[in-house]
Amino acid sequence: MIPLSWYLIFSAALFCIGLYGVLSRKNSVAILMGVELMLNSCTINLLAFWHYYVQVRQALQMSPLVFAAIIFTVAAAETAVGLALIISAYRKRQSIVAGDLDELKG
Amino acid sequence: MNTQLLLWLIPLPPLLAFGVIVLGANRRNGLSTALALGGVGLSFLASMVVFFRVIGIEDLSEHPIGSAVNWLPTADTWLKVGVQIDPLSAVTLFFVAWTILMIFLYSVGYHNFGQPKGDHDVPGLPPHGATVKDGHGSHKVMSIEPMYARFFALISLFAFAMYLLVVSDNLLTLFVGWEIMGLCSYLLIGFWYAKDSARKAAVKAFLTTRVGDMFMMIGLAALYSITGSLSYQDIFGNEAVMHALATTTSPVFGLSWAGFIGLLIFLGVVGKSAQFPLHVWLPDAMEGPTPVSAMIHAATMVSAGVYLAIRSFPLISAGWEQGAPLTVPMVVLTAVGAFTALFAATIALAQNDIKRVLAYSTISQLGYMIAALGMGAYVAATFHLVTHAFFKALLFLGSGSVIHGMEHGVLHTGAHIDPQDMYNMGGLRKKMPRTFWTFLIGGFALSGFPMVTAGFWSKDEILSGAFNGGHIFVFVVLALSAFLTAFYTMRQITLTFLGKPRTKAAEHAHETPWTMTVPLMVLAVFAVSAGWAGIPEAFPGLGGLLPNWFEEFVGSMLHNVHGEVHHSLVPLFTSLVVALGGLLLGWLVYRSVDRADAADPMAEPLGLAFVAFKKKYGIDELYQLIFIRPAEWFAETFTYKWVDKRLLDGILHSIARLGILLGGWLRRSFDLPVINGGGNGIARGTRELGSAMRGIQSGRIQQYMIAAIAVLALIGLAFYYLVFMA
Numbered sequence: 001m002i003p004l005s006w007y008l009i010f011s012a013a014l015f016c017i018g019l020y021g022v023l024s025r026k027n028s029v030a031i032l033m034g035v036e037l038m039l040n041s042c043t044i045n046l047l048a049f050w051h052y053y054v055q056v057r058q059a060l061q062m063s064p065l066v067f068a069a070i071i072f073t074v075a076a077a078e079t080a081v082g083l084a085l086i087i088s089a090y091r092k093r094q095s096i097v098a099g100d101l102d103e104l105k106g
Numbered sequence: 107m108n109t110q111l112l113l114w115l116i117p118l119p120p121l122l123a124f125g126v127i128v129l130g131a132n133r134r135n136g137l138s139t140a141l142a143l144g145g146v147g148l149s150f151l152a153s154m155v156v157f158f159r160v161i162g163i164e165d166l167s168e169h170p171i172g173s174a175v176n177w178l179p180t181a182d183t184w185l186k187v188g189v190q191i192d193p194l195s196a197v198t199l200f201f202v203a204w205t206i207l208m209i210f211l212y213s214v215g216y217h218n219f220g221q222p223k224g225d226h227d228v229p230g231l232p233p234h235g236a237t238v239k240d241g242h243g244s245h246k247v248m249s250i251e252p253m254y255a256r257f258f259a260l261i262s263l264f265a266f267a268m269y270l271l272v273v274s275d276n277l278l279t280l281f282v283g284w285e286i287m288g289l290c291s292y293l294l295i296g297f298w299y300a301k302d303s304a305r306k307a308a309v310k311a312f313l314t315t316r317v318g319d320m321f322m323m324i325g326l327a328a329l330y331s332i333t334g335s336l337s338y339q340d341i342f343g344n345e346a347v348m349h350a351l352a353t354t355t356s357p358v359f360g361l362s363w364a365g366f367i368g369l370l371i372f373l374g375v376v377g378k379s380a381q382f383p384l385h386v387w388l389p390d391a392m393e394g395p396t397p398v399s400a401m402i403h404a405a406t407m408v409s410a411g412v413y414l415a416i417r418s419f420p421l422i423s424a425g426w427e428q429g430a431p432l433t434v435p436m437v438v439l440t441a442v443g444a445f446t447a448l449f450a451a452t453i454a455l456a457q458n459d460i461k462r463v464l465a466y467s468t469i470s471q472l473g474y475m476i477a478a479l480g481m482g483a484y485v486a487a488t489f490h491l492v493t494h495a496f497f498k499a500l501l502f503l504g505s506g507s508v509i510h511g512m513e514h515g516v517l518h519t520g521a522h523i524d525p526q527d528m529y530n531m532g533g534l535r536k537k538m539p540r541t542f543w544t545f546l547i548g549g550f551a552l553s554g555f556p557m558v559t560a561g562f563w564s565k566d567e568i569l570s571g572a573f574n575g576g577h578i579f580v581f582v583v584l585a586l587s588a589f590l591t592a593f594y595t596m597r598q599i600t601l602t603f604l605g606k607p608r609t610k611a612a613e614h615a616h617e618t619p620w621t622m623t624v625p626l627m628v629l630a631v632f633a634v635s636a637g638w639a640g641i642p643e644a645f646p647g648l649g650g651l652l653p654n655w656f657e658e659f660v661g662s663m664l665h666n667v668h669g670e671v672h673h674s675l676v677p678l679f680t681s682l683v684v685a686l687g688g689l690l691l692g693w694l695v696y697r698s699v700d701r702a703d704a705a706d707p708m709a710e711p712l713g714l715a716f717v718a719f720k721k722k723y724g725i726d727e728l729y730q731l732i733f734i735r736p737a738e739w740f741a742e743t744f745t746y747k748w749v750d751k752r753l754l755d756g757i758l759h760s761i762a763r764l765g766i767l768l769g770g771w772l773r774r775s776f777d778l779p780v781i782n783g784g785g786n787g788i789a790r791g792t793r794e795l796g797s798a799m800r801g802i803q804s805g806r807i808q809q810y811m812i813a814a815i816a817v818l819a820l821i822g823l824a825f826y827y828l829v830f831m832a
Contacts, residue, residue, distance in 0.1 A: 019815070023808055031808075102805030 007048035014041035028096040032082045039075050110173040113189040116152045117269035119145035120262040127259040138255035142262045146210050153203035167662040172275050190275035193659045198272050201492045205405035205499040206265050208625035212503050213397040215621030217251035224249030230300030235517045246517045264290035268406040276337040291402045295394040307390035314387040318377020325370025342420040352424035364424035368435045371418045379411030379472045382446040392461040396506025404498035412475045412491050436480045443477030444583045451590035456719035459526045460505045483571030485661045493560035493636045497551035500629035504545035507618045511538050515611035529702050533607040537615040542603045544626035549599050551633040553592035554685040560637030570677035585680050592688025600696040608702040
């Protein structure tokens with residue numbers, strides 16, 4: 001039986017990796033991947049707590065599963081939009097380096 | 107319809123006509139004519155129905171027909187307004203309805219309805235004629251009045267006011283109608299407002315009558331505050347009220363309240379009916395179109411003044427019995443009336459303008475009525491009011507017809523002569539036969555031509571009232587003015603119609619259209635027949651053949667004055683002699699005038715007196731000197747230059763200067779440092795802060811994110827330590 005804390009530690013590690021990726025990578029696609037990692041670490045958290053709840057209460061609970069499915073869907077949609085944006089930015093500026101996209105500089 | 111309702115409805119159609127013409131039909135002459143004529147036609151029909159319904163009623167004077175409604179709430183009671191008809195208003199309604207209808211019909215022809223538009227006509231001036239081209243080339247014809255619809259609108263309003271005045275049952279609505287007529291007379295006298303003289307005449311008429319109206323209003327206010335009512339029945343029909351008014355003493359000259367109020371109201375009458383010394387406006391008012399002269403100065407407005415005087419006779423005669431000495435207000439009335447009668451008659455002797463002669467004769471005849479009323483000859487005054495309205499309307503309309511015919515001649519010949527000057531006329535008898543015969547009837551009625559004309563009967567009654575009442579001096583004055591009346595009337599007829607034409611224009615004068623001559627004929631019938639209603643019973647020969655209906659009907663208005671009037675033959679012979687003598691003499695003297703520039707045959711024998719007559723005794727100049735000049739000086743020098751320019755403007759300028767000083771100080775010490783400085787400071791601060799913060803805004807999403815996470819972490823730590831650990 002894997003204890004709840006393992007899941008949570010794994011989830012936190014995954015989140016930090018994602019965060020690091022978002023903050024440090026120059027490639028926009030890589031940043032998007034980091035965002036996905038962070039999102040998925042949240043899903044892991046959600047499922048871990050669901051599992052824990054079912055074990056403790058011995059009762060069936062479906063809503064967290066549905067919730068997790070919705071998050072997947074949202075993540076897929078988000079990736080699609082994000083990639084579309086990146087492609088659009090690339091067409092305009094011939095670059096997908098996040099540091100170059102600084103038109104809002106004050 | 108019952109009589110009460112009809113009475114309410116009588117004044118309304120002309121008012122509606124006025125409103126509709128002003129709002130909707132002011133460019134459409136045909137429609138305006140139809141509306142105006144329809145309006146007065148309806149009023150006329152209603153008036154006739156009412157008149158013939160009430161003349162048979164025995165006790166109409168004690169129980170007048172009418173109704174009243176609550177109108178204005180005063181402290182603990184209501185001010186009522188209403189309508190009523192009693193013998194006096196019935197006969198007034200009769201002549202008012204007839205003359206107004208005839209004048210309206212006449213106006214259609216007078217303002218050249220159906221004629222083409224003028225070549226150079228402008229609003230505010232009389233029409234100048236139009237050029238018409240036909241098979242025979244072009245020639246000049248009369249042109250339509252440029253402000254045709256406006257005329258009918260105004261005169262409809264006028265008719266409304268007169269009807270309102272006659273049917274009202276109280277002095278308040280009477281006063282309302284009275285003032286509307288004042289306004290209308292101002293507008294109509296100044297109808298041709300582009301003429302300077304017309305404008306001046308309009309202002310003069312308005313202001314002069316205003317003098318009287320002010321006193322009248324004081325009188326009404328006094329009456330209301332004493333009796334708490336203005337209704338005829340409540341005051342004149344109530345013996346207790348009348349007795350109280352007659353016996354309490356007012357603070358002025360020791361007169362009774364009744365006498366004092368009567369005198370104040372009489373001052374209003376003096377203004378409206380153009381009695382000396384407020385007569386000056388009436389001759390000048392001839393500047394208006396002739397139907398207006400007939401309307402205002404013969405049939406309605408001046409009659410309204412006498413109507414009011416007759417109405418307020420109970421006040422004027424309060425405490426008087428038949429045969430007793432006259433009360434003070436009655437003496438005043440008699441003196442003013444008799445003096446005006448003679449005074450105006452003498453002026454009329456020397457006037458050459460055909461309308462002016464009639465204007466002065468109107469003043470003189472109104473003086474007759476006032477004098478008659480002053481001597482207590484109530485019925486005679488009313489009778490003369492009725493007959494005079496008919497024959498004076500006839501004369502005015504006749505003179506308008508003459509002027510119209512002369513204008514036709516003037517247009518035809520192109521000569522520049524005054525179409526109103528009688529010396530330019532002559533021989534119009536053959537050119538304008540219908541006008542001549544009707545004018546002759548009117549003139550004879552005015553002169554009191556014996557037996558056949560209405561004027562004879564009414565004038566004879568006034569003379570006999572004076573003689574039998576023992577007022578011999580008044581009798582002589584009135585007889586003398588009757589003589590002068592006959593004389594100047596015949597002068598007018600002779601100069602205008604008899605003899606040979608004295609100018610080219612007179613040779614080419616032309617009879618006027620049927621819309622003008624038919625009213626003349628109708629009025630001529632009344633100028634003769636109106637007298638038959640009041641032939642005295644005691645008249646030798648004719649008396650008693652017809653019942654003296656007028657005396658019975660109107661005489662019943664006097665509740666407490668019932669005296670046997672014995673008839674004497676002296677006044678009868680006097681009126682015969684003065685009328686026939688005046689007419690004959692007038693013809694003898696003036697038939698020899700054969701040139702337009704001839705001197706007046708009376709100028710030589712009368713000498714200086716004639717000059718005085720001609721100059722109207724210089725009353726206008728006197729008023730100019732003692733009232734108008736000082737008033738102008740007061741307005742121009744005192745009020746404008748001193749008070750307005752120096753005092754008021756000085757104060758205002760000082761206030762302005764003070765304001766500027768205060769403003770400057772505030773600007774320097776508050777506005778510039780605090781408001782401006784503060785505003786600039788905020789702006790500068792914002793700008794500096796902006797440039798300082800500018801570096802943070804790198805545009806790099808990852809830096810923002812690091813910052814966001816750092817802040818979030820800080821907040822998380824703070825939260826952790828402050829909330830969970832505390």
